[in-house]
Amino acid sequence: MKITEIEAIPYSIPYRKPLRFASGEVYAAEHVLVRVHTDTGAVGIADAPPRPFTYGETQDGIIAVIRGIFAPQLTGLRLLEREEIHARMARTVGNPAAKSAIDMAVWDALGRTLDVGVSELLGGYTDRMRVSHMLGFDTPEAMVAEAEKMREVYGITTFKVKVGRTPYTLDTAVVRALREGLGDDVELYVDGNRGWSASESARAMREMADLGLTFAEELCPADDVLGRRWLVTQCDVPFIADESAVTPADVTREVLGGSATAISIKTARTGFTTSSRVHHLAEGLGLEIVMGNQIDGQLGSVCTVAFGAAYRLTSTRAGELSNFLDMSDDLLTEPLQIRGGQLQVRPGPGLGVEIDPEQLERYRTDR
Template sequence: MKITTVEAIPYAIPYRKPLRFASGEVSVAEHVLVRVHTDEGVVGVADAPPRPFTYGETQASIVAAVRDLFAPQVVGTRLLEREVVAARLARTVGNPAAKSAVDMAIWDALGRTLDTSVTDLLGGYTDRMRVSHMLGFDEPAAMVAEAERIRDTHGITTFKVKVGRHPYRLDTAVVRALREGLGADIELYVDGNRGWTASEAARALHEMADLDLLFAEELCPADDVLGRRWLVDQCSVPFIADESAVTPADVTRELLAGAATAVSIKTARSGFTQSQRVHHLAEGLGVEVVMGNQIDGQLGTVATVAFGAAYKLTAARAGELSNFLDMSDDLLTEPLEIHGGHLAVRPGPGLGVEIDEAKLARYRTDH
């Protein structure tokens, strides 16, 4: 059960249409496939999606961090020594996606070795999650049309609406159009990706007070310490910390400072080991959790639902699990399918997935 090799393979798959939001735009999934090999011939896999406009990582930096920094520190450790691995990775500052992919690939390899799913290793609460869908920037009519298509095709009834452009002339109009077009039974929440000021966010929330929002997420800059606390005091719905709460220490600070009242967990930035810590903090402090999306492909989505289904708290709300639908292709041998608004944990040991080697050869960019 010892780790013998760690691979970092860059690849690129275009999206059918770009996802636009306040902190950037993504039109190609330029991700890194991380594979952990063991002395028993088991291979664990995970995906690392770089988000340079949020965490400072690029595809090239993830490859370099995994290959040059992390692989030498984890080769020779046993799959069960996850805390040893976490401590060694923590010596390097930042690099959340690179660290998380190494961590999750180790968990996948452990599950395959023990013939047990990662969900069962983590907690085994349920075997599926409700799905929410992120709606990127567009005109109101186009966003309503997309939401209707997603609802009618996949049974999804929860939507996260990207805001952060003009709060009064456009963003609030989009959310109002979605509520009027989709009806009262649809769950809506907004995510500003730090695009508004605190005062703009307060005014926008006031204008949307009659729209029955589920949450508000990262509406103003993460470093606006006083503005965020003031905004939360004005907010009538749970305020989700996302980019401001990458590590367990960040989560503790944001919640205890009154700068947030809920937390987004993204396995792409905190793996399974650190995500456990965030979950336990949230559970202990009595705050809600949403399983977030780092514009993941199918492999990243599998990891998110594997973790989210493991616990009662993370399974209570719809997870952001559907944006892989916008990718033109993927690496899995058996594509994911959303049925009745739910995504099931993949059966089988570990994460329950296999990589299509022909597709990996086609899309990898290191040849």
């Protein structure tokens, strides 16, 4: 079960419409498919989605660090040497998406070799999760219409609303329009992507106090240390740390410092190994967890639901599992299906999915 080769293949698939949020906007999924080959013939796969506006990674950077640093360091190691794999990648600072994709592809290859699903290897708590859908920047009317479509077609009743523009007019009006348009039988929570100040966030939350929000996420920058702590004391809903609390050390700092009361885990930036450590820490601290989305395609969503369904705590809340619906196409041989507001873990060894070679050839950009 030794690693013999690690591939990093760039590809680009357009979105049906631009995805807009406070930290930037994207028009295409310019991701990197990672494949870990082994001497048994098993090939593990995972997706690396760069988020340059948030973590500084680019598609070219992911390819360079995998081909130039990680592949030479990890080739020859056994799949079961996961701690050694993790330690060698940790020598290089940053590059979370590149590291995470390799980590998840290793787990996939291990599951395929052992003929066991990754979600079972991780914990096997359940085989499905409820789905939360992200609503990006648009007019109130358009966002309500999108949410109504998601509820009607896919049965989704939890919505993450992107805010962080003008807090006292457009953003609060959007959330109010969603509550009035969708009624009280849906869950709504807001994500500011650090777009507001602490005082703007507090005022906006007061203006939305009657809307029954479930969470507030990253409303203001975490490096506004005193402002963030003050804001959390003003909120009467759990305050999620997302991009400010990636590692277990980050979570410890933010929570014990009073800057967050819940966390988001995104497997695209912490893989399965570090995500497990963050989960166990959160469990010990009594924190709620939301499984987040790195603007993932279908392969990334497969990884998220595999991890989220593995544990009771991560499967309690709806996970952000529907962003692949915004893509005009995908790479999997069997597309994912959201039914009744839920997404199931794929059966079969590893992650239970395969890449369509014709689709990959169509969208890869290194030819």
